[in-house]
Amino acid sequence: MALLPPPPTQPGVGSKTFKAPPVDGSSSLPQIIDHHLAHSPLHPLFRYTSADARDAPYEQILWKDAARAVHRAARLITSRASATPNSGRNSLVIAFLANSDLPTSWACTWGAIRAGYQAFQISPRNSTDAIVHLLAQTGATHLVLGDEPALRDAANASIQALQSNQAGIIPSVFEMPTFGDLYVEDSGDFVPLPAMDTPELDKTAFILHTSGSTAFPKPIRLTHRMLLETARNFCYGELDPCGEVLGIHFLPFSHAAAPNATSSSLVDGHICAVSPPTGHRTVPTPEQILQEAINTECTIVSNVPSVLEVWAANPDTIKALQKFKAVVRHQHLSFCRVYTRTFKPGFYYFYFFFYFAQVFMGAGLHQEVGDALAASGVNLSVLYGATEFGMIAKAFRKPLPPDEWNYFLISGHQRPYLRPVPGEPGSYELFVRPTESMTPVILDAEVEGELMYATKDIIAEHPTKPGRYRYVRRADNLVVLSTGEKTNPVLVEAIVRQHPMVGAAVVFGSGRPQSGILIEPAEGNQIDPTDLEALASYRNAIWEVIEKANQSASTHARIFKEMIVVANSSKPFALTDKGSIKRGITLDLYNSEIEAAYAAVESSSQTDIESPSVWDAVATTEFVRRAVVSVLGHAVQDSDDIFQHGGDSLQATWIRNTILHALRKSDVPVNGVPHNFVYAAPSISELTQYVLALAQAQASADESEGVSSTREGARTQELDDMVAKYTTDFPRHNPAPNARAPESEVVLLTGSTGALGTAILAALVALSSVSRVYAFNRRAKDGASVEERQLKALREQGLDAGVIGSPKVVFVEGDVASPTLGLSEALFAEIRESVALIINNAWRVDFNVMLPSFAPLIQGVRNLADLALASPHPNPPRLVFTSSISVVRNWKSAEPVPEDSLKDPAVAIGSGYSESKWVSERILQIAADETALRPVIVRVGQLSGAANGSWNQREWLPSVVRSGQVLGVLPQAEGMVSWIPLSIAAAAIIELRNSAQTTHNLVHPRPVSWASLFDAFAASLGVQLVPFPKWFSRLEGSLKSEESEIELTKRNPALALLGYFGSLVSARGRPGEEVFGMPRLEMAKTVGEAESLREENLARLGGEDVERWLNYWRSTGFLQ
Incomplete structure (x- = not known):
C-alpha cells in the first residue's frame, strides 16, 4: 500500500545502469x-x-x-x-x-x-x-x-x-x-x-x-x-x-x-x-x-558561500566560470552542475546551490559577489532547505535572468505558511506545514490553530515578480558565519559583560568568515578607539574574559583580539525603552568600524609573537610553535596535524597571517605565498620546514601543492614553476689558479643511516680510492647520536661495525636546506675545499604529504649543486642523486621508460614524494645543461633487502609473507618483479658515479616472475597459493575474528596495509611485464657501466634469496 504520493517525475528513465526503486513508502x-x-x-x-x-x-x-x-x-x-x-x-x-x-x-x-x-x-x-x-x-x-x-x-x-x-x-x-x-x-x-x-x-x-x-x-x-x-x-x-x-x-x-x-x-x-x-x-x-x-x-x-567568494575573487577562476552556461546557488550550501553530455564539447552547464537554514550551513552569498558574478555572465540561482523540513525551494531550475540570482521558487511538495513581519512590507517569517510528501522533524509552533515548524528565517518577496523569494536574515539572534557555522552571541555577550570594564557587548559576524565583538566600555573606562595604544591597552585588559568566553564557545566562534571593536563614547549603543540593545541599529551605527576591522584582519596577525632574529631551525620551530599553539588554544605535538586537533579555516588564516607578518619584518618576499599554505603543511614540523625554505631561500613559495588552477595542466605548471624557481642564477664554476685534480676521493654522503645509505657507506669505506667520507645526516628527534644510529643500521644489515671507527669516516649532523648545510663556517669550508664526490641519498619517505613538505630537501638539491660549483678543483665534484622509479608512476607508453630526462611533469603527478623527485631530477638536468656540473641521476626501484636477508618488516612484502602463516595462503599474481638487492644497488650507484650518462634506471636487469618467488615462499611456509583477489578476501575476512583489531594486526601486520593491498586487487599485470601494471625500464646503458649488474655478478632472484629473507625474519621473531 502506498504511504507516500509519487513524485511528479521518475528519475533515471532510459538509464542503462540505474533502476529507480519504489519510493512510495513500501521500502525503507x-x-x-x-x-x-x-x-x-x-x-x-x-x-x-x-x-x-x-x-x-x-x-x-x-x-x-x-x-x-x-x-x-x-x-x-x-x-x-x-x-x-x-x-x-x-x-x-x-x-x-x-x-x-x-x-x-x-x-x-x-x-x-x-x-x-x-x-x-x-x-x-x-x-x-x-x-x-x-x-x-x-x-x-x-x-x-x-x-x-x-x-x-x-x-x-x-x-x-x-x-x-x-x-x-x-x-x-x-x-x-x-x-x-x-x-x-x-x-x-x-x-x-x-x-x-x-x-x-x-x-x-x-x-x-x-x-x-x-x-x-x-x-x-x-x-x-x-x-x-x-x-x-x-x-x-x-x-x-x-x-x-x-x-x-x-x-x-x-x-x-x-x-x-x-x-x-x-x-x-x-x-x-x-x-x-x-x-x-x-x-x-x-x-x-x-x-x-x-x-x-x-x-x-x-560548497559554503565563503568558498564561492574565494573563487569569485580570483580572475582566473572567474574566467573559467564564464565558460559555463549557468551557476545555480543554494542559500547556504552549493551544488554546481555541469552538463558535459547534453551540450556540444566545451560548452558546459554549471550550477551552484547554497543549502541553507537551520542545520545546513548558515549564511548566504554576499550580494555584491553574486551581482558581480551575474554581471560577468555567470548564471546564478538559489535553493533553500534544511534537515528539519527538506527542500523549500524548487530544485535544479533552468538558468535565470541576472536579477533573479538571489531568489527561489517554492517547491511543489511544500505548503509553507508566510507570516508578515510587522513594519517590513514584503517580508515574512517562514513556517513549514506537514504535507503528504514531507513531515518536518519538529512541530514547535502553533499558527492559526495548526502545528508547524518555525524556521526563524525571514524571507522577502521579489518587488516586481510575485512568488519569488530571497533569504533576508534570522528572526532570532544567531550569528551565521559565511562558512555556514553558527554561534550564539547571547552566551558570549553575557560572559564578556561580567568584566568590570565592559558596559555592553554585541557579537557580530553574520555573512563573514569569523565573528567579532563590539564593546561599549563601562562608565569611567571609555577610550578613544582611534588611539592605537589606548585600544591595545583596553583589549589586553579585557582579554582574560574574552578567553573565558572563547572556552565556552565552539572553535569556529572564537574571537581574536584584533576583532574586538571598541565603541566611541560619542556614539552610544541604541537602546529600547526597556534598556535592551537594539542589535541591528547598533551594528549599523558601527558599520564602518566593523568593516575596517575585517579589512585590517586580512593583513593583520598576532603581532605580540616576536619574530626570530635569525631564521635557523631552532628559532623557526619555536616561532611556528608559538604561532600555532596561541591560535589553537592548546598544545599539540610538532608532528600533529593541526586540523585533526581542532584547527579550522579561520585559525589557518591567523597562523598564516602571523607567519607572513614575521617574514615581512625580515624582508623575505612573500607576494607569491599562497593563502592555503597552512593546509599544505598542516603540522608545526611541516610549517617550520616550509617557513625555513622561504626564509633561507629568500624566495616566494609558489610551489605549494595546495595551489590549484582551473586551467588544464595546473599541477604540471606548478611543478614546472618549482623547477624554474630552483634553477635561476646557477653560480659559475671558478677553479682555483693552478688547481690540480684531487689524488683521492673525498665523499659527502647524505642519509648514511638509512638502509641504502648504510650500504653505500660500507661500500665507500671499502674502496681504496676513497680517503674520507663525510657521513651527513639530520639530527635525530629522540636525541640519539648519528654514531648510535649508524651502528644500529650496520648491525641490522650484518655489515662491518668497524665502519663506525674507521679513520675515513667523519660523522656530520646538519641541514641541507641551509645554504651552508647547517654547519660551522670552518667545517663547511673544509668540505667545500676537499670533496670530490657528492652522493645525495637523504630523502623523506612519506607518500601522504604534499609537495611543499619536500621543499627543504629540494632546496638541499640546489644547495649541493651550488656547493659542487663552488669547488676549487679543476672540475666540480660529481653529484649523484638517488631518485626513484616513482617519478614514472604515470608512464602511459607501451615502450620502456628511457634512461633519459623526462621533461613532462605529468609523468610524476600524484604524490608529493614522486613530484619532489621529478623536480629534483630536472634541477640537476638543467644544471648539467647550463653549468660545468655533471650530475648522475639514478632512479632506484624496489630494494629486496641486504646480503644477510634483512628486509624491513614494516614494508609491504614482509607483511604479505607473514600473512601466509596467519591465513594459510599466500597471493599469486601475474607478471614480473625486478627487485634489486640492497648491496648491489649500493655498488651500482658507486660504479655509476663517474658516468658520462646523466640519467640511469636501476632495477634488477633480469626480472623473475612473481610466481617463481611465491612458489618458494609457499613451499617453505607450507601454505597454499591463491589468486591475489582470493588472498585479499581472506585477509579482509580475518577481521571477523573475536579478537580485537589491534591484536589481529599485531599477529597479521598485512591488515595495517589493507587499503594499499585493496588498491592492487584491480591492478592487472601481464606475462612478461611488471606485476600490478608497473612500467618496464630501459637498462642497457646502466648495465653497461655498472659491473655489479652484469650477469656474472648478479644472479636472478630465486629460492636462495627467499630462504635468506625468511631466515632473517625468523631470527627476529617476525616469522615463526
Whole structure:
C-alpha cells in the first residue's frame, strides 16, 4: 500500500545502469540499498580522484560494491557490538565519533541502520562537554571511535565524565572500520545478509544534532519516513538528477548535508564525487575543491558561500566560470552542475546551490559577489532547505535572468505558511506545514490553530515578480558565519559583560568568515578607539574574559583580539525603552568600524609573537610553535596535524597571517605565498620546514601543492614553476689558479643511516680510492647520536661495525636546506675545499604529504649543486642523486621508460614524494645543461633487502609473507618483479658515479616472475597459493575474528596495509611485464657501466634469496 504520493517525475528513465526503486513508502532506504545491489549493480555511487586509474583521472565505487560494503559494515558492527556489555539492551544506539573518509562513514552508518540499530553521527568538532551531553541525551550504547589522537582523548574524557556523573548508560567503545575493511574487490565469496523486513516508518533510524548555537547541541532524530521523504527532494526539480555527478568533497558525514546528498542518490541515481578515501578526512582548500570537481568531471559541486567568494575573487577562476552556461546557488550550501553530455564539447552547464537554514550551513552569498558574478555572465540561482523540513525551494531550475540570482521558487511538495513581519512590507517569517510528501522533524509552533515548524528565517518577496523569494536574515539572534557555522552571541555577550570594564557587548559576524565583538566600555573606562595604544591597552585588559568566553564557545566562534571593536563614547549603543540593545541599529551605527576591522584582519596577525632574529631551525620551530599553539588554544605535538586537533579555516588564516607578518619584518618576499599554505603543511614540523625554505631561500613559495588552477595542466605548471624557481642564477664554476685534480676521493654522503645509505657507506669505506667520507645526516628527534644510529643500521644489515671507527669516516649532523648545510663556517669550508664526490641519498619517505613538505630537501638539491660549483678543483665534484622509479608512476607508453630526462611533469603527478623527485631530477638536468656540473641521476626501484636477508618488516612484502602463516595462503599474481638487492644497488650507484650518462634506471636487469618467488615462499611456509583477489578476501575476512583489531594486526601486520593491498586487487599485470601494471625500464646503458649488474655478478632472484629473507625474519621473531 502506498504511504507516500509519487513524485511528479521518475528519475533515471532510459538509464542503462540505474533502476529507480519504489519510493512510495513500501521500502525503507536500507531496503533500497539492497534493491540497487540486485537491480543497479553497475551504476556508480561514489567517484574520487585516483592517480592509479587507467581510463580516467578517477575511480568509481559501483552500487554492487557500495551495497556490499554496507552488508560488511552491518556484520562487523553487529559482531563488535554484540561482544560488549551493552549488547543486551533493547534499543541500541551506535554513535560514531570519527574523522573518516565519506565512503567509509556512509557504509558504516547505513550498515548500522541495516543491522537494526539507530546510527548517530557526532561531529568531531564538538567539545568534550557537548559530546557527554549528546551521549547522555541519545542513550548511546556504543561509541565507534576513529584513531585520531584528539578524538581518542575527547572520548576518554567523555566516558570518564559519564562515569563520574552517573549519567546512565556508559557506551561500549570499539574502533571505526576502515575503507579497506569494507570496500573489497569482488572475489565471489560475498554472502549478502538475509532480506530485511520493512521497518516501521515512524521508528528512529538515524540521529544527527544541531550545531549547539544556543546551548548544547540537540539530537535530531530522523525516522525511516523522514529519511525517505528527504531522499525524494530532488525528484521535485525541473531536471533529472540521474547520472549527474555531485561533488561533496568538503563535507564531513556528520554534517547533515552529506547524509542528505548521499541518501538522495539512492532515489534519483546521481553520483557523489568525494575526496579520495585515504583514511582520515582532510580539509580541502577552495582551489582543491574546484580542481577535484574538474578531475572527477562533476556536474554538481557543493560548497559554503565563503568558498564561492574565494573563487569569485580570483580572475582566473572567474574566467573559467564564464565558460559555463549557468551557476545555480543554494542559500547556504552549493551544488554546481555541469552538463558535459547534453551540450556540444566545451560548452558546459554549471550550477551552484547554497543549502541553507537551520542545520545546513548558515549564511548566504554576499550580494555584491553574486551581482558581480551575474554581471560577468555567470548564471546564478538559489535553493533553500534544511534537515528539519527538506527542500523549500524548487530544485535544479533552468538558468535565470541576472536579477533573479538571489531568489527561489517554492517547491511543489511544500505548503509553507508566510507570516508578515510587522513594519517590513514584503517580508515574512517562514513556517513549514506537514504535507503528504514531507513531515518536518519538529512541530514547535502553533499558527492559526495548526502545528508547524518555525524556521526563524525571514524571507522577502521579489518587488516586481510575485512568488519569488530571497533569504533576508534570522528572526532570532544567531550569528551565521559565511562558512555556514553558527554561534550564539547571547552566551558570549553575557560572559564578556561580567568584566568590570565592559558596559555592553554585541557579537557580530553574520555573512563573514569569523565573528567579532563590539564593546561599549563601562562608565569611567571609555577610550578613544582611534588611539592605537589606548585600544591595545583596553583589549589586553579585557582579554582574560574574552578567553573565558572563547572556552565556552565552539572553535569556529572564537574571537581574536584584533576583532574586538571598541565603541566611541560619542556614539552610544541604541537602546529600547526597556534598556535592551537594539542589535541591528547598533551594528549599523558601527558599520564602518566593523568593516575596517575585517579589512585590517586580512593583513593583520598576532603581532605580540616576536619574530626570530635569525631564521635557523631552532628559532623557526619555536616561532611556528608559538604561532600555532596561541591560535589553537592548546598544545599539540610538532608532528600533529593541526586540523585533526581542532584547527579550522579561520585559525589557518591567523597562523598564516602571523607567519607572513614575521617574514615581512625580515624582508623575505612573500607576494607569491599562497593563502592555503597552512593546509599544505598542516603540522608545526611541516610549517617550520616550509617557513625555513622561504626564509633561507629568500624566495616566494609558489610551489605549494595546495595551489590549484582551473586551467588544464595546473599541477604540471606548478611543478614546472618549482623547477624554474630552483634553477635561476646557477653560480659559475671558478677553479682555483693552478688547481690540480684531487689524488683521492673525498665523499659527502647524505642519509648514511638509512638502509641504502648504510650500504653505500660500507661500500665507500671499502674502496681504496676513497680517503674520507663525510657521513651527513639530520639530527635525530629522540636525541640519539648519528654514531648510535649508524651502528644500529650496520648491525641490522650484518655489515662491518668497524665502519663506525674507521679513520675515513667523519660523522656530520646538519641541514641541507641551509645554504651552508647547517654547519660551522670552518667545517663547511673544509668540505667545500676537499670533496670530490657528492652522493645525495637523504630523502623523506612519506607518500601522504604534499609537495611543499619536500621543499627543504629540494632546496638541499640546489644547495649541493651550488656547493659542487663552488669547488676549487679543476672540475666540480660529481653529484649523484638517488631518485626513484616513482617519478614514472604515470608512464602511459607501451615502450620502456628511457634512461633519459623526462621533461613532462605529468609523468610524476600524484604524490608529493614522486613530484619532489621529478623536480629534483630536472634541477640537476638543467644544471648539467647550463653549468660545468655533471650530475648522475639514478632512479632506484624496489630494494629486496641486504646480503644477510634483512628486509624491513614494516614494508609491504614482509607483511604479505607473514600473512601466509596467519591465513594459510599466500597471493599469486601475474607478471614480473625486478627487485634489486640492497648491496648491489649500493655498488651500482658507486660504479655509476663517474658516468658520462646523466640519467640511469636501476632495477634488477633480469626480472623473475612473481610466481617463481611465491612458489618458494609457499613451499617453505607450507601454505597454499591463491589468486591475489582470493588472498585479499581472506585477509579482509580475518577481521571477523573475536579478537580485537589491534591484536589481529599485531599477529597479521598485512591488515595495517589493507587499503594499499585493496588498491592492487584491480591492478592487472601481464606475462612478461611488471606485476600490478608497473612500467618496464630501459637498462642497457646502466648495465653497461655498472659491473655489479652484469650477469656474472648478479644472479636472478630465486629460492636462495627467499630462504635468506625468511631466515632473517625468523631470527627476529617476525616469522615463526
